[in-house]
Amino acid sequence: MRALPTLLIPALLAAPAATFADAPAPTAAETEGLASVRAFTLEHSTALATEAAALRDRVAAYAGIIAAHDGDYQSAWDADGATLAQAIRDIRANWLATHNEYETIEGIVAGLPRTADYDLILDAGNPGTEDDDVADYDLTLPDGTELHQPGNLFHTLSEPVLWGTNPDAVRLAVDLDGDGAIGAGEMLFDPNLALGAAEGLAFWTADLQAQVESWEPTRDDAFTAVVTMTPTIGDYFGEWKDSQYLGGVGESFVAQSRLVDVAGIMNGCQLMYESAISPVLAEAGDSGLDAVIRSSFGQMLDLVSDTHAREQAGESFSAEEADALAAESQDIADRIVAQVLQAAARYDVTIED
Amino acid sequence: MKLKSQLRFHLRWLALAAAGVALGLGIGALVTPVPAPVGTAFDAVPFYRLPFGPDDAGAPRPFWPSRMQAASAGFADGAALPSSATCAACHRREFDEWAGSLHAVAGNERVYEATEDANAEVGRNGAEQVRFCEGCHSPGTLLTGRANRFASVMPHEAELEGVSCISCHTAIHADPETGNGALTLAFDRAEIEARGPQGAALLADPRAHLAAFGAPDTTALLKTGDFCGACHNETLDSSMSLVPDPGVAVQATHAEWRESWYADNGITCQTCHMAPDPAAQVMRIRDGDLRAPATVSHRFIGSNWLLTDTALGDSLMILRGGFLPGVDAALGNMTAGAQLEQTRAFLRTAAGLELRESRLDAAGLHLHIAVQNLGAGHNLPTGVGDQKYMELEVVLRDAAGREIFRSGGDEQGPEGSAAVRWMEEFVDSRGRVIPDHITFRTAAVRWTRHGIPPRGEEVVPYDIALPDDTAGPFTLEVRLLYRLARPELILSNLHMRVDVPFFALAELTATIAGDGA
Numbered sequence: 001m002r003a004l005p006t007l008l009i010p011a012l013l014a015a016p017a018a019t020f021a022d023a024p025a026p027t028a029a030e031t032e033g034l035a036s037v038r039a040f041t042l043e044h045s046t047a048l049a050t051e052a053a054a055l056r057d058r059v060a061a062y063a064g065i066i067a068a069h070d071g072d073y074q075s076a077w078d079a080d081g082a083t084l085a086q087a088i089r090d091i092r093a094n095w096l097a098t099h100n101e102y103e104t105i106e107g108i109v110a111g112l113p114r115t116a117d118y119d120l121i122l123d124a125g126n127p128g129t130e131d132d133d134v135a136d137y138d139l140t141l142p143d144g145t146e147l148h149q150p151g152n153l154f155h156t157l158s159e160p161v162l163w164g165t166n167p168d169a170v171r172l173a174v175d176l177d178g179d180g181a182i183g184a185g186e187m188l189f190d191p192n193l194a195l196g197a198a199e200g201l202a203f204w205t206a207d208l209q210a211q212v213e214s215w216e217p218t219r220d221d222a223f224t225a226v227v228t229m230t231p232t233i234g235d236y237f238g239e240w241k242d243s244q245y246l247g248g249v250g251e252s253f254v255a256q257s258r259l260v261d262v263a264g265i266m267n268g269c270q271l272m273y274e275s276a277i278s279p280v281l282a283e284a285g286d287s288g289l290d291a292v293i294r295s296s297f298g299q300m301l302d303l304v305s306d307t308h309a310r311e312q313a314g315e316s317f318s319a320e321e322a323d324a325l326a327a328e329s330q331d332i333a334d335r336i337v338a339q340v341l342q343a344a345a346r347y348d349v350t351i352e353d
Numbered sequence: 354m355k356l357k358s359q360l361r362f363h364l365r366w367l368a369l370a371a372a373g374v375a376l377g378l379g380i381g382a383l384v385t386p387v388p389a390p391v392g393t394a395f396d397a398v399p400f401y402r403l404p405f406g407p408d409d410a411g412a413p414r415p416f417w418p419s420r421m422q423a424a425s426a427g428f429a430d431g432a433a434l435p436s437s438a439t440c441a442a443c444h445r446r447e448f449d450e451w452a453g454s455l456h457a458v459a460g461n462e463r464v465y466e467a468t469e470d471a472n473a474e475v476g477r478n479g480a481e482q483v484r485f486c487e488g489c490h491s492p493g494t495l496l497t498g499r500a501n502r503f504a505s506v507m508p509h510e511a512e513l514e515g516v517s518c519i520s521c522h523t524a525i526h527a528d529p530e531t532g533n534g535a536l537t538l539a540f541d542r543a544e545i546e547a548r549g550p551q552g553a554a555l556l557a558d559p560r561a562h563l564a565a566f567g568a569p570d571t572t573a574l575l576k577t578g579d580f581c582g583a584c585h586n587e588t589l590d591s592s593m594s595l596v597p598d599p600g601v602a603v604q605a606t607h608a609e610w611r612e613s614w615y616a617d618n619g620i621t622c623q624t625c626h627m628a629p630d631p632a633a634q635v636m637r638i639r640d641g642d643l644r645a646p647a648t649v650s651h652r653f654i655g656s657n658w659l660l661t662d663t664a665l666g667d668s669l670m671i672l673r674g675g676f677l678p679g680v681d682a683a684l685g686n687m688t689a690g691a692q693l694e695q696t697r698a699f700l701r702t703a704a705g706l707e708l709r710e711s712r713l714d715a716a717g718l719h720l721h722i723a724v725q726n727l728g729a730g731h732n733l734p735t736g737v738g739d740q741k742y743m744e745l746e747v748v749l750r751d752a753a754g755r756e757i758f759r760s761g762g763d764e765q766g767p768e769g770s771a772a773v774r775w776m777e778e779f780v781d782s783r784g785r786v787i788p789d790h791i792t793f794r795t796a797a798v799r800w801t802r803h804g805i806p807p808r809g810e811e812v813v814p815y816d817i818a819l820p821d822d823t824a825g826p827f828t829l830e831v832r833l834l835y836r837l838a839r840p841e842l843i844l845s846n847l848h849m850r851v852d853v854p855f856f857a858l859a860e861l862t863a864t865i866a867g868d869g870a
Contacts, residue, residue, distance in 0.1 A: 132474060227503055242848045319849045320671040323463060327675060334508045341505035345399030351503055 023348035026219070029279035034217040037275050041105050045209040048101035052198075052205040055094045059198040062087045063142070063191035073172035073188050084188060085176045088162075091194075095162055096255055098201065099154055103261045107268025109208065111225030113352045114215070118208045120152065122201070127151030137204070141196035153204065155253065157197040161189050163254045165244075169193050185254075222276035223344045224352045230269045230333045230340075233300065236262040237326030241319050245311065259308040266304060270297040273340070281343055293339050300332045391544035392427035393498070400503040404478040405592070416495055418592035419488025419534040420583075423496050424525055425541035431497040431509030433544040437518045438510070438679025444518075450651040451518070452680045453688030455660060459515030460491025461674030462660055464838065467846040468790050475793040482793055485593040488534030489584035492520045496540055510678045519543050522566040524574055529582025529607045536583040542568070581622040582607025585736075595782055595796035603777060603798055606735045613807035615730035618643055625730060626653055632698035635728040639702070654695045656734075656741065659837050659853060661692040672851070697856075702728040704833050706861035709812055711829075713868060717818040718749070722831055722861070725810040732804025733858075734775055739798075740790055740839055742767065742776030743858070746832040747815060751823040752867075758817045762832070762855065766840045767801075773813050775802045788841035825867030833859040 065084060069076035077084060102109075102122060110119035117136070119125075125135025128149040135156070139147040150157055160166035169190040176186040240246065240258035253261075273293065281290040307325055311317065317325075344351060395401070395415045405417045416422070423429065437457070441448035451457050459465065469486050473479040480502035487495040493511030494500050511517060523542050528535035546565035549558065574580050586607045590600025602608065610616055620643060627649040628634035634646055660673055663686055670676060670685055680688075703726065710721035724745065726733040734743045746762035761772035768788065779787040782796040805811050834855035843851045 130474070131476070238848060318668075320668045323849075324671050324675065331508060334504065337503070338505050338507045341400055341503055345505065351400060353502065 023346070024280055024283040027279055027283045030219065030276060030283070033275035033277075033279050034219075034222065037108065037222070037272055038212075038215060038217050040271060040275075041108050041215070042209075042212050044101050044105045045109075045205070045212040048098060048105070049202070049205040049209040051094060051098035051101055052201040055091065055098050056195070056198040056202040058087065058091045058094055059191070059195045062091060063195045066188070066191045077172060077174050077188060081174070085174075085178070088176060088188075092162055092255065095158060098205075099159075099255070100260070100264065102154070102205075103264030105268055106261070107229045107265040108225050108272055109212075110265075111229040111269070111272075112221055113224070115208065115211055118204060118211070121204050122208070123152050123154045125152045127156055137200075139196055139200050141192050142199075143192050145192070145196075147196070153197055153201045158194065158201065159253075159255055161194045161197060164189065165254050217276070219276070219280060219347070220350045220352065222272050223340060223349045225272050226269050226277060227337050227340050227344070227351060229265060231330070231337050233262060233266060233304075233333045234326045234330035236265065237322055237329060241322035241326070246317055246319060246322055257308065257311055259304060259311060263301065263304050263308065266297075266301055270301060273297060277340065277343070280347055284343075284347065286343060286346075289339060289343065293336055296332050296336045296339075300329055300336070303329050303332070391433070391541045391548065392423075392425045392429055394427050398428055398498040398501075399505040401498050401501050401505070402478075402481050402503075404481050415498075416484050416488060418482060418485040419495060420528070420531050420536075421488035421492060421495060421534040422526075422537040423541075424523075424537050424539035427541075428498040428506070429493075429496045429540035430544055431493065431499070431506060431511055433547045434493060434497070434509065434511040434519060434540060435543055435547060436510040436678045437514050438677070440518045441679050447651045448518075448679065449684065449688050450691075451653075452677060452684060453661060453690075453692035454651065454653045455655060455657050456516035456520075456653050457514060457677055458660065458673045459489070460487065460494060461513055461515055461677075463672050463674060463847055464660075464843065465490055466674065467848075468842065471789065471846045472791055472793045475791060479793060482593055485533065485792075488536075489516075491515055492536075492538060493517060496538060513674075514677060519566070521575060521580075522571060524580060525568070525570045527574060527577070527580045527583040529579045529586050529611075532583060532586030532588055532602075532604075532607070534584055536580075539568075539571075542566070576621070576623065578607060578610060578616065578621040578623075582611075585622075589792065589795055589798065594792055595794065596798065601798045603738060603779075604736055606731045609731040609735060609804070609806065613730055615807055620645075620730060622730070623649065626655060627651070628654075631695060632702050635699065635702040639728055652692055652695060654692070654699050656696070656700060656736070656835070657837055658693055658696040658700065658856060661689045661696060663690045663693060700835065700856055700858055703733055704728070704858040706831055706833055706859045708829065708831075708861060708863045711863070711865045711870065713819075713825075713865075717816060718827065718865070720747075720815040720817065720829070721812050722747070722815065723810050723812045724805060724833060725859075726805040726807055730807050732806055734804050734835065737790070738777035738800075738804070739779045739787075740842055741835070741837055742774055742839075743804075743833060743835050744772045744774040744776075745813060746772070746830075746834050746855075748830045749817060750828045750830075752826055753824075754828075755823070757820060757823055757827075758815075760815070762834060764840075764855075768841070773802070775804055776800070788839050789845035790842055825865060827865040827867075829861070829863045829865055831861040831863075832857045 062084065065080050065087065066073065066076050069079065106119060106123060109115045110124065120133055120135045121137050125133055128134050134149060135152045136149060139150050141147065161169040164170050164185040164187045170187045171190055172188040173182050174186060174188055175182050236258060239253060240262070243253035243258055245253070245257050278290050278294065281287065303325065395413055401415070403413060403415060405414055408414050437448060437451065469483050472486065473483045476482065481500065484495055484500045487500045491512055493514060497509065497512065498506045499508070499512055511519070519540060520538065523539045524536050525539050526537035542565040546561045549561050585604060586602065587604035588600040588602050589596045590598050610622065620638060624645045625631050625634050628646040629648055629650045631654040663669060665672065669689060676685055705725035705727045707723040707725065708720065709723045712719045722745065729735070734741050744761045747758065747760045748756060749758040751757050763770040763772055767774060767776065778799050778801065779790070779792070779795040780797050780799065781787055781794050787795055835858050836853060836855050838853050840853055843849060843853060
């Protein structure tokens with residue numbers, strides 16, 4: 001594993017000088033807001049690293065059982081089937097806990113240039129299949145195999161392995177839940193790839209936690225994160241549309257609905273706005289604009305939670321409906337971003353690209 | 354009384370009256386509200402990026418790489434631009450026709466939007482480079498400063514409407530030679546009318562409305578093919594792709610027309626595409642009646658029948674990007690249905706097939722099939738040539754009805770198919786075909802076959818080896834198939850499986866005797 005590229009060269013987008021006059025001085029509310037965002041991010045990044053370390057240990061234990069049978073999966077299942085089934089249930093629960101801790105802060109982590117690369121490595125980057133947004137790291141597996149730019153750790157590597165949607169990592173189909181039939185995802189997986197991915201998660205989440213610890217959030221950070229991440233909502237609905245929750249064939253987003261992630265990310269944006277930006281608008285006397293933006297965030301999150309509630313209630317959505325929801329949420333997000341950017345210009349805020 | 358005496362007698366009153374008039378005019382000027390300045394200076398929209406720098410003369414290029422220009426030298430105020438739904442209050446028929454058109458959804462339909470998003474992901478300035486697309490697809494987005502990585506301008510209705518009423522009815526200049534959206538639009542005229550004392554109350558000052566949307570320069574321009582050519586000629590060069598300068602023409606619809614018999618005879622784009630019954634209009638021209646229609650339609654009938662296909666049900670309106678302002682489900686279905694009917698009929702007037710020669714010898718059956726452009730005033734096919742393509746489906750059966758030869762009609766798309774096909778291929782810097790219209794990654798363009806020019810034809814030979822146990826007479830079935838997009842485009846960009854069936858432009862059936870005659 002090599003170190004995260006630390007040289008970030010942000011393009012600084014300065015607002016016109018003529019609009020700088022109204023920049024309000026930092027208030028106690030803003031300072032407290034920024035501190036609370038930092039505390040929130042640190043709390044969840046610490047929990048993320050803790051969960052990831054536990055996940056690594058659980059996968060290592062699973063790998064140990066398989067190794068004790070010299071890699072003979074049938075023999076391992078025959079001898080320790082109940083233990084393996086429980087281990088896989090625990091691993092999956094642990095993976096979800098790890099992932100959900102990340103989603104809680106993704107709206108902040110991915111929106112800040114100083115931490116955006118962690119988002120690519122952990123959750124959103126591609127394995128070099130595109131020119132941009134590559135998860136730029138290498139991974140060494142326990143057996144010594146070197147993987148160059150293998151894709152993001154959550155959705156390209158670990159999730160498809162642990163839920164059996166990566167056929168190359170399926171080692172033996174077994175009746176995990178003991179219901180007499182082998183359904184989707186009931187299998188023993190490749191411990192080498194799973195452990196490598198889990199070790200990667202443990203490493204990079206710990207690194208992220210250290211970054212967050214040294215982070216002193218600024219007004220620029222708050223505005224940048226909100227205007228960067230809020231408009232990505234339409235993309236997430238697109239991933240939801242591609243997922244198996246809507247009849248797609250994607251290997252990723254099978255562990256839980258992508259809508260859970262959307263809610264987590266947008267809650268992060270809302271938190272950043274309400275804690276750190278809203279006080280700036282209040283100090284500048286822009287309470288009307290503040291109310292409109294707050295209301296729009298509420299609308300957007302209501303849309304996400306209502307859709308998720310309908311999905312949980314068993315409603316099935318067509319791809320076209322997913323597109324319509326994406327368009328509706330995107331429209332709200334675009335309005336929020338335009339208003340936040342107008343405020344940013346008035347308050348001498350630099351948006352980092 | 355003599356004349357001079359009369360003048361002297363009245364002079365004082367005349368002078369007083371003149372002074373009164375002057376005073377009145379002065380007071381009038383003072384109390385008449387000065388129209389608020391329209392638009393926004395290019396440097397006054399926060400965070401608007403200009404990554405492509407100024408032009409050679411040092412002038413800013415806020416809309417580059419689109420060649421579109423704003424007459425006002427500033428951004429338009431989206432909030433002040435009238436939605437086409439506003440125009441519907443008086444121009445109902447025109448609005449209803451337009452609402453079903455592809456122009457209406459050009460900037461918002463899902464295939465375009467997804468493809469634009471995919472292009473925006475390319476490179477550091479992708480979000481700004483899509484200005485190239487938005488110029489023609491959504492002038493309301495481009496000219497209000499919304500095409501930007503960080504869009505600080507509020508969304509507005511005019512950007513939902515693609516090529517809307519004001520997109521054409523404020524045009525004052527077009528440069529078809531340059532293409533790539535080389536129009537100058539005077540959106541400021543619309544803003545001036547909206548902000549005038551009469552506001553939207555048209556009857557209070559019809560002259561203001563005429564000045565905004567019926568100015569002589571606009572009216573004259575709208576009648577020309579050159580106006581259409583500003584967008585219907587497209588060149589890829591280093592401004593928006595990896596194609597080296599001076600670039601390569603990937604859409605040359607206007608250029609094809611300009612060199613044609615149609616242009617020589619005064620038949621413009623509008624003659625056919627804005628005819629109330631475009632198919633009938635083409636057939637009249639094919640029969641030698643070159644008169645333009647007495648009235649025009651705003652359906653702009655072209656080739657895209659899929660995005661008007663009411664058989665898709667609710668999916669159609671979603672694919673079209675949702676309901677436009679002023680359009681409900683009833684109107685949407687009604688106008689799309691009419692659009693579909695006219696489009697299908699129109700497509701059936703474009704092409705013809707003829708069997709020119711059939712000959713049987715020891716090597717097999719030799720056919721010459723003529724593919725004719727009978728009704729299109731531009732090449733066939735034309736337009737977005739890496740997606741819209743035409744191919745021949747040829748099926749030969751023996752006397753027993755057994756299929757002994759088949760070529761073309763490949764539902765899976767062009768990849769791996771050896772059919773005779775007229776299409777462009779975008780290729781990347783490694784020579785790989787780009788099937789999903791990622792223009793910004795395109796490094797070169799190649800043609801399997803160039804389109805067939807107006808009133809031209811191409812004779813395609815087929816040499817068919819016959820199995821030993823076969824015997825004539827043979828039945829030949831030929832269809833000239835047209836497709837609006839490669840299947841990969843939809844799957845890759847829209848992440849949906851939408852069937853893009855072939856449309857048969859022309860069909861031919863022939864019986865060939867056992868001796869080949």
